[in-house]
Amino acid sequence: MSDQPTPMMAQYLAIREANPGSLLFYRMGDFYEMFFEDAIAASAALDIALTKRGTHLGEPIPMCGVPVHAAESYLLTLIRKGFRVAIAEQMEDPAEARKRGSKSVVARDVVRLVTPGTLTEESLLEARRHNFLASFASVRDECALAWVDISTGEFRVMPCPEPRLAPELARHAPRELLTAEGSRLDDIAAECGAALTELPLGSFDSASATRRLCTLFHVETLEGFGSFSRAELAAMGAIADYLELTQKGRMPLLRPPVREAMGGAMQIDAATRRNLELTQALSGGREGSLLAAIDRTVTAGGARLLERRISAPSRDLDLILTRQAAVGYLVAEPRLTADLRDALSRSPDMDRALSRLGLERGGPRDLAAIRAGLTQGHSIAAMLGNDEIRILAQAARDLTGHDALIDLLDEALVAEPPLLARDGGFVAPGFDEDLDETRRLRDEGRGVIARMQADYIAETGVQSLKIKHNNVLGYFIETTSTHAERMLAPPLNERFIHRQTTANQIRFTTVELSELETRILNARDRALEIERQIFGRLCRAVLDLAPQIAQAARALAEIDLTAAFADIASGEGWVQPQVDASRAFMIEGGRHPVVERALKRKGEAFVANDCPLTEEKTPAIWLLTGPNMAGKSTFLRQNALIAILAQAGAFVPARRAHIGMVSQLFSRVGAADDLARGRSTFMVEMVETAAILNQADDHALVILDEIGRGTATWDGLSIAWAVMEHLQAKNRCRALFATHYHEMTSLSARLSGVENATVAVREWEGEVIFLHEVRKGAADRSYGVQVARLAGLPPSVVERAREILQQLESGEREGAGKPAALLDDLPLFRAAPPPPPTPAEPSAVETRLRELNPDMITAREALDLVYELRGMMGG
Template identity: 35%
Template sequence: MSRSPQASTPESNDNLPKRATEAAKKVAPENTDHRTVDRSKLTPMMQHFAQLKDQYSHAVLLYRVGDFYETFFQDARIISEALELVLTSKEAGKGVGRVPMTGVPHHALDRYSTMLVEKGYAIAICDQVEDASVAAKEGRQVRREVTRVLTPGTLMEEEMLHARRNNFLAAVVIAKNHWGLAYADISTGEFLTTQDRELDLLVQELMRLQPSEVLIPTNAPDLGSMLRPGQTSESLPDCLPNSFCYALRPQRHFTLAEARQRLLEQFRVRSLEGLGCEHLPLGVRAAGGLLEYLKDTQKENYVALQILRTYTIADYLILDHQTRRNLEITATVRDNTFNGSLLWALDRTSTAMGGRALRRWLLQPLLEIKGIRARHDTIAELVENTGLRQDLQQLLRKIYDLERLTGKASSGRANARNLVALGDSLLRLPELADLAAYGSSPYLKVIQNVPPQLEELGHTIQEHLVESPPLHLTEGKLIRPQVNQQLDEMRGQAEEDQQWIANLEVTEREKTDIPKLKVGFNKTFGYYISVPRAKTAQVPDNYIRKQTLVNEERYITPELKEREARILTAREDLNRLEYEIFVGLRHEVALEADRIRGVSRAVAALDVLCGLAEVAVYQGYCRPDMDQSREIRIIDGRHPVVEQSLPSGLFVPNSASLGQNKLQVDGELKVDGELNVGRLKVEGSSEFNVDGEFNVDGELKVDGELKVDGELKVQGSSELNVENSNEQPSNLQPSNLQPANLGQKATLREQPSNEQPSNLQPSTNTNLQPTNLQPSNLKPATETDNPDLIILTGPNASGKSCYLRQVGLIQLMAQVGSFVPASEASLGICDRIFTRVGAVDDLATGQSTFMVEMNETANILNHATDKSLVLLDEIGRGTATFDGLSIAWAVGEYLAMEIKARTIFATHYHELNELASILPNVANYQVTVKELANEIIFLHQVQPGGANRSYGIEAGRLAGLPTSVIKRAKQVMKQIEKHSKIALGLRKGIGKQLLARKTTGQKVSDQEVTIEQLDIFDD
């Protein structure tokens, strides 16, 4: 495809496609490009082609010529190579000679167009817009126009779309470090926009959406170009990945004024406030530019989009591209296939729109507990009521893709079969609502209210259209009898004439006494009477000879021609009237598009939840207990995909426990004595939450964060009222707390907000009188109780990576709203899930395997919070052993002490087990094995304690390494184990520094840390 409208050097014939004919090889070089050919010498048709090509330089131009779509010049070469078609040539004018030409049959247009679009090409389709015979009579060229432009992001054709995936068109506007994004699926009408800062977030959002095409505003010379995946341009911002198709568009279409006006006109509103995007100027610009592109490419085909919706990325669990890939949410890492992915394991949907919804849910899990619980409640009811779920699923299987059928109808592209399918589906909705009425959960309640207009529309469609209409709308036979009186009368007359023709053969045989007389029809003569040549003497005088053949003579009569004219005219009139009735019916559907789409979203969601309930039943999933704490507690968890891939009962379940507990007070907590708050274990939140009244008679010391939603009273002093639930300790000034008359005082000792308080030590005279809190709930955290960081060690191939992914997938599934593969689970909400699992070099950017690993690790350390879940599978193995161990240690230490993210760190650096003896929120776990005389047996059980061997040599033996290599490896291993003192060095050099930090509670600057030299190989 041309990437620039400017002329380029003509290609040499040495680079012709493999399937080039001899005629194609003889084309002059200047004739291979429409920009270099002498246009004054071209035929009128070729001149018109070149003019259109100037207008659509970014697209391959398919030009209708008779029964073919032909293309010429450089486009002929492109299509020949992309579709493996023969490249030939065609005469383009006396003074020019021949030019390259390739063509496809008109009936195969959709098939070849699909292949081109899948390869990232845009296609401009130029059709004949008048009857060729009319132009021939007037002695001129047939009038042709570009009727549509197909690009990867603007497809509506059913055969070009994946039924269970959205086909998004996106538009991006970047202003320094801020950006706006809009995206739409014109086949379903979805239209959304957002705005944020940090370009990394933009990239992650694009990777989540996987748009088929991205619009970029630019004023560069290659304006109008279409960049296929892998192609680059100076106009493409460096931050954007080159794995998408990019359309470079004029900046003027993305100005705020023009974009704003387009949105106001599109949705017929006076202000953008109602759309929720008045405060998103970059999002508005992106959305307006997208609308302009649709108008430019779709021509007269109106695209009915849903009203623009806004969203905020921070409202959802964030999964970066590496996490989605490593957790294999929609495709496997090894071969990028659907089978073996989480989507494969969970997809039990009955409709295409349900399949698309499930995919969206998995890629954008929720943060809001209310929304998560609504999904859990519905699944719980469907799990309990098996009969209801099965009845719902059986009915859902009979409902077609309401979203896309409505989109086609609204854009004027739906055929009669589409409307029949839509009508049938609409008539299923009342039955679905009646079934849902047996339930009481949130998503079942939503589906109970189907607008009566939709049932009426379904009946209207059913009453108008025949059960099995033809594919083409102009062939007639679409409308049922008794729908339109004029149509019935015309049909009656046509049937009468047809019957006269049918009876003509019998009556003429009797009249002429010619038993082999026949009545026939062809496109050249119309109706005729055939008489054997031996019987021509018996032909009546009113017969007019039209054609003589070897064995017969063909005749017409005036009455036959009159009837023929009436029949042909009636057929055209009938087809035209039926088409008009159909268009009116399609318009009625378009008027109800918003209602249909609203119901279709509810149907899709119910379909997803029915499928998740089915998986939960057959796989033995449990409902997770969700809260705002940092706790992740999974009892007998299982990997949802691996479990289904193994025979029943073979998967070994494992538990997991992460995240310090908290104390949440919903009632009134009265403290008559002194309450010293150190490390506070609070169940249900990450702060000390007081929703009621907090009375302090003595001294209050807070080393961590105090979050007060109600009133904080200190007796004997002025009241301290904190109304902001997110109030930080730094906003509570000690000066606000005046000493009481009795000499009592309330003080706050501040610490950074990411520091955890030390153990809770109530004094002996503390009197707890809460309304809903038992003193037994106040528990100090211990070193082994819910650590923030787990160091996971164990042999190669023992299941460490599976365990990491298992925990991540269970957390993700819970926030999607699904039940989870475990016997019990209590999960605090995560804001992000990070994974660093494996690495390969990136040759495209010149990064080594180790550099890729470090980039991924840096991303985690720079963006993780104490609400994040971090899953690390090896760090530092791509460099020297000591460098790698040092980095791994520092990363683990930083995650545990600074970020306090909930982390599982799988490693073969057994020295990292020493962290647990130094840091209180670190624990060691291992994947166990059973050692026999000559082999080991992997038990795949995760248990407390650190492993001191990885059994890598044994893994090498199982893989088939030569015996001599295995023997030598064991000898070397013994020497290393005998002399290495890495663990001792770590304890001596680092332990005392971290211990000092732990006991004093003070941070130590980089300048103050002087780690003594590690004594690695001392004798």
């Protein structure tokens, strides 16, 4: 037996070697097959059967496969499990290969690499979230981050020093991160949930990057898009190079790159995003996040825009006020808002439809989506007649001017086209005469032949003339010998061509009949071919106007988000905040949007609270004390979320709000370890606190909860005390500082700008009642023992805790020494013996049975007794 692989397996191995690091989907007819290690890995990941096909080097070859028509669902599973997939298609008809000889193999080649950051299929993407591919480049002393969503065309770049990389990746949450070989960014990529792909250094060459980008955007120079640093060019060029590699020359439709300034958005680091649950809950998933609580958008594009705004609240005061004005206008026009939202709900996702068409992965439904989106856009533009509201007026202009394309698509497409162009049936009747005739032949062949037969009878006067068909002659004209003489004589003999004579019949054909036969036999394939040609023309017409269509899609998203903000403001009683360049932070009746939504579902009311943190003459730091479960963390978080909403251009959940521009938002809330990096809970807490103290400026907003609780009491108090002093003296920022260390309340008398506040509780007959009300002043104690009892600790543990607490408090009042010495005087804890069992009173059934003498009753009496006892038990 030869160890040489078969020609087909040799081809497979060659393609596999040319695409390392990817599973190879090898097209064989109606299946994508995988072999060797790929088959073993895929069968385990997809839970499909592992079989065998032939041998290689004396060993059976493992094999598994997935149907081509269901490949997308398998691709989704593989991508989510961290695989990359190379798709090798058949590049010719198998019949062509057979013509070359029995040993010839069908030509195959990889047409696409499927990676987490390069998905475009609707079934592989989340409609309401971006799917970003990011790239980080470092050129000498410069660093930059670029990111692109090829499913929508969004393409942006910004300068990004390496210390800012983790926060920016947390903001964009890319699915895949491109870096140069040896960059050692594995931890940062893992932290933001991105697959890390290392490219050769040549992919990040800034000089060749310029050429690649010019080619991508069909321009001679990039100057029309702005001025970019070498690092920015390198980051963008690496993306272009990677897309060329993965898309195999079919480059996506990308918008010209937009350069973002470093200070254009509120800086929010990864820990703060996680603690505040901006776009994802701590438990995982979207539900329970701020995004889920406030999302009233009705389009996919609007939802993606909302996530971007929440992830990166603006620091451009004019832009914030402009967005607020648009929301305010729609709040004052509830009928218009309702009409807009109704029209928007019927608007498809034009961005992703356009992207699929550009990559030649689209179908007739994508053309229909463009048609429906532009048509709805015209209707929506007509509703927006106020030119004073800049955002809405610009959006209305971007939605008009597409009449010619709408008319073309209306005329060309049926109302509900199929998903795939190869299925046919998407071109409307009357659009193309050749197609209509071909369809008529395909669908009404017999009728066409009957009409031709009637025409020939009228022409010849031979009433017995028939058009028939057999497998030898195909279609032919048949008549009797007697009547055939007329057709054999001039002038009919020039038109009717003799084909065959039988005993009683003579058969003819005509040029028209021969052509008709060919057309009938080929009608189905011809109809599909004509539709494919029309599909190509329609795609070119759409892609020629791609920038205008993309602009219309952005306009729909902007209107949708503005209307969504107006809807939640009207429905939930939110108000327009006053935002300016000051350091003010004054909230009246503030509420936590996520908690309030959860309480409403239970029929409970949220207790609103004021936060006059700082105005002209008020303090800039609040020291917040009070028991656990009283609402300290909720209060801290809600004020941070109000700041985010205000700078995102939304109204806020409060009676009144005045917010000076927040440059940075920091949050140190909650406790969690980081075992992967060998960090304890306390170490994580200290790392996050260090980041705050080293970065916060005087326009930052900082919320801190229980600093120092992860270590010994006096260590923790010392750290918390020093952190508070640093915030007040060095950072000089606005801060909310929650603590259990009551000793710190004395700082309000020593540090200017620091004031005490507490969450009020009430005791009633030994019970603690949480009022969830924030007041000026300090808590007298923590009520920890009461909270422990509410949590369900055994009564003996709660009572013992009370004894220990009383001993410590009395010793502290009397100056009796250190806590350890005081606890030495406590009697040892002895578990109380379980109480003796109390004899239970006999039941009525037991009493009746004891009164009974079984030897003295008959069978009938025993049966009656059973019914009596059952009745006593309620049966």
